[in-house]
Amino acid sequence: MSSAPLSAERLPTDWKSDAMQRRIARRYASERRFRAVGLLAVLLSAAFLAFLLVTMMGNGLRGFTRTEIAVKIDFPASPLKLDPAAITDRALAEAGLPTMTGAVAEKALGPDGDDLIAPTAWLAIRDAIKDDPTILRRTATIELPAATAIDLANKGKGTPEAEAAVERLKKAGVLSTGFNATFLSSSDGTDPTQVGIWGAFKGSLLTMLVTLLLSFPIGVATALYLEEYAPKAWWTDIIEVSINNLAAVPSIIFGLLGLSIFLNFLHLPRSAALVGGMTLALMTMPVIVIAGRNAIKAVPPSIRDAALGIGASPVQVVFQHVLPLALPGILTGTIIGMARALGETAPLLMIGMRAFIATPPGGVTDPATVLPVQIFLWSDEVSKGFVEKTSAAIIVLLVFLLAMNGLAIYLRNKFERRWS
Amino acid sequence: MTGPAILLLLAGLGAIAWVSARARAVRFQTAARASGRRDAVHSLPGFHGWYVALWAVAPAALFLAVWANVSPGLVTQSVLADPAARTLPTDAFARSAILGEARAIAQGDQAAAFNPASEPLVQPYREAGSHYGMAGAALALVLAFAGGAYAFTRIRADFRARTRVERLVMALLLLASLLAIVTTLGIVASLLWESFRFFSMVSPVDFLFGLKWSPQSAAMGYGNNDAFGAVPLFWGTIFIGAIIAMIVAIPLGLMSAIYLTQYASPTVRRWMKPMLEVLAGVPTVVYGYFAALTVAPALRDLAAAIGIGGASSESALAAGLVMGVMIIPFVSSMADDSIAAVPQSMRDGSLAMGATTSETIRRVLIPAALPGVVGGVLLAVSRAIGETMIVVMAAGLAANMTLNPFASVTTVTTQIVQLLTGDQEFDSAKTLAAFALGLVLFIVTLLLNIVALRVVKKYREAYE
Numbered sequence: 079m080s081s082a083p084l085s086a087e088r089l090p091t092d093w094k095s096d097a098m099q100r101r102i103a104r105r106y107a108s109e110r111r112f113r114a115v116g117l118l119a120v121l122l123s124a125a126f127l128a129f130l131l132v133t134m135m136g137n138g139l140r141g142f143t144r145t146e147i148a149v150k151i152d153f154p155a156s157p158l159k160l161d162p163a164a165i166t167d168r169a170l171a172e173a174g175l176p177t178m179t180g181a182v183a184e185k186a187l188g189p190d191g192d193d194l195i196a197p198t199a200w201l202a203i204r205d206a207i208k209d210d211p212t213i214l215r216r217t218a219t220i221e222l223p224a225a226t227a228i229d230l231a232n233k234g235k236g237t238p239e240a241e242a243a244v245e246r247l248k249k250a251g252v253l254s255t256g257f258n259a260t261f262l263s264s265s266d267g268t269d270p271t272q273v274g275i276w277g278a279f280k281g282s283l284l285t286m287l288v289t290l291l292l293s294f295p296i297g298v299a300t301a302l303y304l305e306e307y308a309p310k311a312w313w314t315d316i317i318e319v320s321i322n323n324l325a326a327v328p329s330i331i332f333g334l335l336g337l338s339i340f341l342n343f344l345h346l347p348r349s350a351a352l353v354g355g356m357t358l359a360l361m362t363m364p365v366i367v368i369a370g371r372n373a374i375k376a377v378p379p380s381i382r383d384a385a386l387g388i389g390a391s392p393v394q395v396v397f398q399h400v401l402p403l404a405l406p407g408i409l410t411g412t413i414i415g416m417a418r419a420l421g422e423t424a425p426l427l428m429i430g431m432r433a434f435i436a437t438p439p440g441g442v443t444d445p446a447t448v449l450p451v452q453i454f455l456w457s458d459e460v461s462k463g464f465v466e467k468t469s470a471a472i473i474v475l476l477v478f479l480l481a482m483n484g485l486a487i488y489l490r491n492k493f494e495r496r497w498s
Numbered sequence: 499m500t501g502p503a504i505l506l507l508l509a510g511l512g513a514i515a516w517v518s519a520r521a522r523a524v525r526f527q528t529a530a531r532a533s534g535r536r537d538a539v540h541s542l543p544g545f546h547g548w549y550v551a552l553w554a555v556a557p558a559a560l561f562l563a564v565w566a567n568v569s570p571g572l573v574t575q576s577v578l579a580d581p582a583a584r585t586l587p588t589d590a591f592a593r594s595a596i597l598g599e600a601r602a603i604a605q606g607d608q609a610a611a612f613n614p615a616s617e618p619l620v621q622p623y624r625e626a627g628s629h630y631g632m633a634g635a636a637l638a639l640v641l642a643f644a645g646g647a648y649a650f651t652r653i654r655a656d657f658r659a660r661t662r663v664e665r666l667v668m669a670l671l672l673l674a675s676l677l678a679i680v681t682t683l684g685i686v687a688s689l690l691w692e693s694f695r696f697f698s699m700v701s702p703v704d705f706l707f708g709l710k711w712s713p714q715s716a717a718m719g720y721g722n723n724d725a726f727g728a729v730p731l732f733w734g735t736i737f738i739g740a741i742i743a744m745i746v747a748i749p750l751g752l753m754s755a756i757y758l759t760q761y762a763s764p765t766v767r768r769w770m771k772p773m774l775e776v777l778a779g780v781p782t783v784v785y786g787y788f789a790a791l792t793v794a795p796a797l798r799d800l801a802a803a804i805g806i807g808g809a810s811s812e813s814a815l816a817a818g819l820v821m822g823v824m825i826i827p828f829v830s831s832m833a834d835d836s837i838a839a840v841p842q843s844m845r846d847g848s849l850a851m852g853a854t855t856s857e858t859i860r861r862v863l864i865p866a867a868l869p870g871v872v873g874g875v876l877l878a879v880s881r882a883i884g885e886t887m888i889v890v891m892a893a894g895l896a897a898n899m900t901l902n903p904f905a906s907v908t909t910v911t912t913q914i915v916q917l918l919t920g921d922q923e924f925d926s927a928k929t930l931a932a933f934a935l936g937l938v939l940f941i942v943t944l945l946l947n948i949v950a951l952r953v954v955k956k957y958r959e960a961y962e
Contacts, residue, residue, distance in 0.1 A: 105854055106854065108856060109854040109857075112855075113855075113856065116753045117757055117761075119749065119752075120753075120762075120770055123754055123774055123826050126777075127777055134784070296674045296677055300671075300678065303668075303672055303675045304675055307671065316679060317679055320678045320681070322951070323948075324678060324681060324682060326880065326943065326947045327884075328885070328886070330886045330911050330914055330936070330939075331685060331884070331940050334685075334688065334914070334918075334933060338688035338692060360681050363677070363681075364678065393664040393667050393668070397667075417779065421779075421781025421783070421784075422781070423782065423886070424886035424890075424915065427915055451783075453783050454783050454887065457783075457790065457891060472784050472787065
């Protein structure tokens with residue numbers, strides 16, 4: 079070693095000197111500060127997530143309940159022309175229930191009675207008659223959904239007049255809070271007391287079905303080809319580059335693609351789950367391909383060599399040995415891709431899935447909406463009652479997403495094999 | 499015959515073909531084994547089954563696919579040849595409306611006619627439809643039988659059924675992987691085509707460098723084509739996505755990654771890392787609603803309280819803040835990866851020299867991981883400028899060129915949504931402008947992604 083000799087003047091560091099002690103203290107303080115800043119960053123992110131979830135819960139849980147007003151109805155005295163022995167949908171539709179409900183409410187609750195109950199309260203009476211036609215021969219008490227203003231006041235966010243009305247109703251002992259089954263079973267509407275998410279939920283399921291049926295086989299086939307068979311050539315490079323780029327293209331661009339190709343060029347039905355699913359499938363496919371390639375890469379070459387060694391053809395090797403071993407990893411990637419597609423809104427807006435759809439879709443070509451789009455549509459509603467409905471729909475969407483991600487994690491933990 | 503019934507019948511035929519061909523191959527096999535020549539049969543019986551089944555189903559299915567596109571035209575022609583069609587108006591538009599209605603009634607999509615002229619055409623439509631439907635079904639079945647019979651006569655003990663079936667499987671795999679190229683080409687072609695039409699009405703220079711954006715007034719006929727200056731949109735996009743969001747996301751994401759990889763105990767890491775990932779999994783429409791409902795009003799009140807003018811209930815700051823939070827997990831996982839890729843020996847060396855952990859991180863790890871971090875930030879910017887729902891719900895529609903974060907600005911993606919969700923006519927500059935904006939967005943995000951991936955890759959190679 080020919081290093082330069084230590085200069086004679088330089089003495090060993092005096093770690094006990096005041097200057098050195100101060101310097102060390104400063105460095106340690108800076109270390110603690112840095113660490114605290116890091117912790118703060120993590121906590122800030124966590125706090126934001128918690129704030130978001132708490133806000134949504136606070137608003138949304140109220141959306142699952144509704145205020146009901148018990149109203150006593152004397153059916154024999156009412157002007158209904160209904161025969162308890164022959165209740166048909168047509169007879170019910172023509173019996174004049176809406177007018178009768180208003181009159182009944184005014185009789186029971188005072189002159190402003192009709193304003194206290196929801197415009198669709200007569201549906202509750204209709205359902206009660208359907209359930210038990212003999213109700214028409216006696217006096218019965220039926221819980222009618224309250225109007226939005228009363229509902230909000232009862233939950234603590236009402237106008238002064240509505241608060242006063244709620245006080246009065248509470249004193250009369252007719253006010254109660256019940257589970258809002260309508261929210262789970264009905265579709266979009268104009269009145270916040272009667273809207274529900276079933277239509278959007280069904281639309282989401284149909285869209286996801288189309289997406290899965292298209293993107294899973296194609297994605298797995300692409301991953302198998304690229305990882306197992308593709309020769310190293312310029313055109314396989316192009317395939318790889320385009321898959322990686324597609325995975326990073328903004329989702330709204332896929333919406334533009336769906337609009338110009340599927341709708342304007344192929345003339346497929348607007349606003350349908352079919353087109354939505356096809357558009358989302360193009361978006362999901364690269365995610366599945368990338369996850370699938372990683373899973374296939376993780377299968378050790380010895381498996382392939384052994385199968386080839388006893389005379390299996392390359393196709394048999396892949397379909398009977400590699401694919402079964404890689405499937406858990408591919409499925410995990412697929413579920414994550416599907417979860418992303420389930421939360422996607424922008425491309426679906428482009429293909430017209432923002433229409434007002436009041437009946438659940440019956441098939442993939444019917445006009446449909448999906449949960450995120452329904453949330454977007456409700457968020458634009460001016461009526462105050464929609465705030466809690468929007469948040470409630472968000473809770474449903476988040477629960478669904480969490481369940482999917484939980485399933486993915488479970489699958490990964492259960493089936494993941496470490497090859498050593 | 500209806501479509502589903504035909505498909506079911508085809509599937510049934512395929513199954514029969516599979517079973518019978520397989521049974522025949524099993525007989526070859528046993529015969530060959532009995533005569534002691536075990537290697538006389540080339541393929542397993544299942545491959546013979548697949549070979550015949552494919553020949554039975556594939557040609558017929560291809561024919562049906564073509565037929566489904568050809569037959570409506572034939573049906574319409576034969577309806578027009580019907581005596582009842584002679585009274586149709588000569589105007590092409592009215593004609594096709596009446597024909598369309600008659601078809602809808604004939605297919606049961608519509609209960610009754612609005613236009614009485616379509617009533618007499620319903621019966622010819624039904625007749626022609628069932629005629630051509632039967633013809634198509636019969637041809638398909640003939641094809642299925644012919645294909646199946648041809649294949650069935652070919653299978654013998656030494657027939658290489660496996661090779662043929664596998665060749666088809668390989669072709670299908672290749673076809674699937676080509677779909678990525680087709681999609682990319684589809685995106686580029688549709689964006690280019692519609693943008694080209696737009697640029698034939700509005701000069702690209704006006705579009706890229708103009709300062710005034712008001713497509714509504716252009717659509718109404720006044721102001722005309724100088725209202726498509728997109729610079730305010732570009733500014734809004736950069737202001738929200740590349741400035742405000744990154745001011746939030748870079749420090750939080752980077753410091754979170756550093757804390758979780760270098761300081762946190764394994765338990766903390768096990769809980770906090772998935773929690774950060776949840777932030778990336780929340781749908782953007784939820785973030786958008788949160789920004790519009792909670793964050794934006796709070797910020798407006800704050801601005802009013804500290805006396806900043808021009809505060810709007812839809813502000814760049816609200817959208818940018820929430821978007822920044824959404825981006826945190828992307829930055830943090832990229833930073834995490836690149837810090838983990840720095841060789842442990844460099845970290846150990848620094849610590850052995852007496853540096854504290856934070857000094858090691860700041861002076862050794864971060865500089866070494868910088869290209870990866872920068873690549874991650876570029877990817878995050880690309881994601882932020884392509885993000886739609888948060889800005890649609892929280893950023894506003896006013897095309898302002900402002901530096902005031904409390905003011906309302908608009909972005910490229912917001913305008914695409916706005917332009918394409920009104921009444922759509924695909925020959926107006928207003929609608930086509932959305933595709934031009936989409937083209938710009940596509941090119942910019944593509945460039946960002948390519949550069950980012952280059953940077954990350956180059957740096958990875960340096961250590962491996």
